[in-house]
Amino acid sequence: MGFFEISPETKDVLVRFLQPSTILGIAILGSIIILGVLIPLISPYDPYATSDNVLLPPLSSGPAWPYIFGTDSLGRDVFTRVFYAVSTDLAVALITVGLAASIGMVIGLVSGYFGGAFDSVLMRIMDVLISIPGFMLAIAVAAALGASLFNAMLAVAIVTIPIYARLMRGVTLSIKEQLYIMAAKEAGLGSLRIIFKHVLPNALAPLIVQSTLELGNAIIYIAGLSFIGLGAQEPQPEWGLMLNVGRKYLREAWWFATFPGLMIFLVVLSFNLIGDGLRDALDPRLRGTIRIKRSRLWRFLKSET
Amino acid sequence: MAVLEIRNLTVLYYTPKGLVKALDDVSLDIRNRGEVLGLVGESGSGKSTLGYTIAGLLPDNAETVSGKIVVNGVNVLNRKEASKARISVIFQDALTALNPVLTIGEQIAEVFIYNHGLSRKEAYEETVKVLEQVGLPRNFVNRYPHELSGGQRQRVVIAMALSMKPDLIIADEPTTALDVTVQAKILKLLLKVVKENNLTMLYITHDLSLVAHMCDTVAVMYAGEVVEYADVKQLFKEPKHPYTKALLKAVPRVDVDVEELEHIEGSPPSLINPPSGCKFHPRCPKAMSICKRRKPKLVSINGNRLVRCFLYG
Numbered sequence: 001m002g003f004f005e006i007s008p009e010t011k012d013v014l015v016r017f018l019q020p021s022t023i024l025g026i027a028i029l030g031s032i033i034i035l036g037v038l039i040p041l042i043s044p045y046d047p048y049a050t051s052d053n054v055l056l057p058p059l060s061s062g063p064a065w066p067y068i069f070g071t072d073s074l075g076r077d078v079f080t081r082v083f084y085a086v087s088t089d090l091a092v093a094l095i096t097v098g099l100a101a102s103i104g105m106v107i108g109l110v111s112g113y114f115g116g117a118f119d120s121v122l123m124r125i126m127d128v129l130i131s132i133p134g135f136m137l138a139i140a141v142a143a144a145l146g147a148s149l150f151n152a153m154l155a156v157a158i159v160t161i162p163i164y165a166r167l168m169r170g171v172t173l174s175i176k177e178q179l180y181i182m183a184a185k186e187a188g189l190g191s192l193r194i195i196f197k198h199v200l201p202n203a204l205a206p207l208i209v210q211s212t213l214e215l216g217n218a219i220i221y222i223a224g225l226s227f228i229g230l231g232a233q234e235p236q237p238e239w240g241l242m243l244n245v246g247r248k249y250l251r252e253a254w255w256f257a258t259f260p261g262l263m264i265f266l267v268v269l270s271f272n273l274i275g276d277g278l279r280d281a282l283d284p285r286l287r288g289t290i291r292i293k294r295s296r297l298w299r300f301l302k303s304e305t
Numbered sequence: 306m307a308v309l310e311i312r313n314l315t316v317l318y319y320t321p322k323g324l325v326k327a328l329d330d331v332s333l334d335i336r337n338r339g340e341v342l343g344l345v346g347e348s349g350s351g352k353s354t355l356g357y358t359i360a361g362l363l364p365d366n367a368e369t370v371s372g373k374i375v376v377n378g379v380n381v382l383n384r385k386e387a388s389k390a391r392i393s394v395i396f397q398d399a400l401t402a403l404n405p406v407l408t409i410g411e412q413i414a415e416v417f418i419y420n421h422g423l424s425r426k427e428a429y430e431e432t433v434k435v436l437e438q439v440g441l442p443r444n445f446v447n448r449y450p451h452e453l454s455g456g457q458r459q460r461v462v463i464a465m466a467l468s469m470k471p472d473l474i475i476a477d478e479p480t481t482a483l484d485v486t487v488q489a490k491i492l493k494l495l496l497k498v499v500k501e502n503n504l505t506m507l508y509i510t511h512d513l514s515l516v517a518h519m520c521d522t523v524a525v526m527y528a529g530e531v532v533e534y535a536d537v538k539q540l541f542k543e544p545k546h547p548y549t550k551a552l553l554k555a556v557p558r559v560d561v562d563v564e565e566l567e568h569i570e571g572s573p574p575s576l577i578n579p580p581s582g583c584k585f586h587p588r589c590p591k592a593m594s595i596c597k598r599r600k601p602k603l604v605s606i607n608g609n610r611l612v613r614c615f616l617y618g
Contacts, residue, residue, distance in 0.1 A: 201406040
């Protein structure tokens with residue numbers, strides 16, 4: 001017995017989750033989050049304060065100590081701004097996905113469970129939403145609501161609801177045919193209770209995986225809306241917005257746009273890596289089919305038995 | 306008042322190949338509380354459909370076109386009344402009958418809380434009681450279904466069925482998914498709890514030897530119809546319907562040496578296009594010309610028995 005015990009099932013899930021690629025994803029995301037949290041302590045600069053003494057030739061400083069990512073057109077430290085944006089972008093992505101996933105989840109569960117005309121109507125609405133290219137719809141909604149980060153979040157949430165609704169409906173359809181649901185009906189439990197106590201916990205795994213993968217997409221959407229001016233507004237540090245500002249100076253100062261772009265790339269990549277790992281760990285159909293590289297961690301977990 | 310009363314029940318399945326008459330004018334009774342009625346038949350004879358119809362668990366593509374089912378005075382085919390009937394089902398596959406993400410205790414206690422209106426604490430006590438009744442220790446309340454063996458799962462399912470305090474238990478081949486040694490234990494347990502609680506049970510199976518062991522009365526089904534109904538002793542001593550006779554001959558016996566097991570010629574008829582007249586006539590060794598033309602009625606002989614065959618009138 002080791003000094004901490006894990007059940008064989010948990011260990012199995014852990015081993016399938018902690019593949020090298022997932023660990024890489026966690027490492028990238030982890031370090032970005034840590035830097036994002038600690039940036040007010042690390043950086044001596046204010047993300048909003050402009051300074052004219054660094055407007056060096058041609059107009060700002062390139063990456064050089066102490067401005068390791070350089071400074072932007074207004075003399076603000078890019079490193080500071082890029083990492084101040086971590087909390088903005090991640091929070092926005094989490095809220096957007098959380099909102100869309102909860103609404104979509106309820107629509108999918110209810111629609112799949114009750115079926116019939118109710119299901120048809122809800123799903124046709126979802127079909128209409130999904131038939132319009134996502135980004136176009138997000139632009140339309142964000143433009144209609146007015147340009148702000150909050151409205152961009154709403155727009156992206158509305159656009160992505162059908163993804164979760166359809167996913168949950170499919171899962172619900174298969175779960176509601178299971179004997180234990182029949183048994184619960186037979187025991188006289190109410191529909192809502194069956195939906196939320198019996199169907200939902202069984203349908204959670206695909207929802208978690210999908211949500212993690214969608215976090216990356218949400219960041220791209222939000223950054224995209226900010227890039228075209230429908231999301232975050234100056235002077236808020238936000239990657240999409242910084243990309244847009246930096247775009248104009250790309251020939252003179254490559255670092256304006258490169259670093260925010262790199263952050264979007266790294267964060268989306270790590271969300272996808274983690275999401276893939278979660279899918280490998282939680283999808284029962286993949287159980288036993290994945291050959292996992294026997295890492296040191298695996299051997300450590302194994303030695304615990 | 307009969308515990309279970311089925312009158313002229315006809316159930317149709319809509320399939321891509323056509324209409325399937327799964328139950329054709331079935332009438333059946335369980336007269337006394339504490340009686341165990343065995344329902345035997347081949348695959349596709351409609352025995353499981355009958356069980357599911359009583360429990361109100363027919364799939365979406367099935368329809369009850371006519372008939373009446375009354376359980377303890379409650380017409381279960383009436384949507385408004387159905388929820389008043391206390392019917393428990395013991396399913397074939399215990400693993401899929403238990404919710405994988407909830408503990409045994411949560412699943413059983415739920416019935417006590419939402420069906421019998423008990424508090425959490427009372428429900429817990431009752432749950433422990435029914436678990437002990439099926440021979441499982443108290444600490445099983447915190448176990449998940451995947452941690453149990455097949456036999457233990459079936460015990461849990463029986464405990465759940467008991468927790469309903471049912472008027473009628475429908476057991477649909479509860480032991481087919483188990484090892485033979487475990488089967489015997491589960492059957493013994495099932496019989497014990499049924500007798501102890503004076504419960505009425507409809508036992509659905511294709512295994513005649515189990516019927517002899519478990520049941521008081523037997524109904525034999527063929528192609529969606531009841532062809533014979535009798536007391537279990539009478540049926541085994543003196544089967545009347547040619548189909549029942551053939552079935553009994555096809556059961557392997559340990560006390561008689563036979564070279565080759567008898568079997569029934571042909572295969573069960575298609576229910577989309579059933580044979581004319583008596584549905585068994587193409588396979589019946591005693592078929593007469595009338596069997597092709599007319600459908601036999603379920604006739605009463607020797608007072609207590611029912612047979613659907615022209616040999617008896």
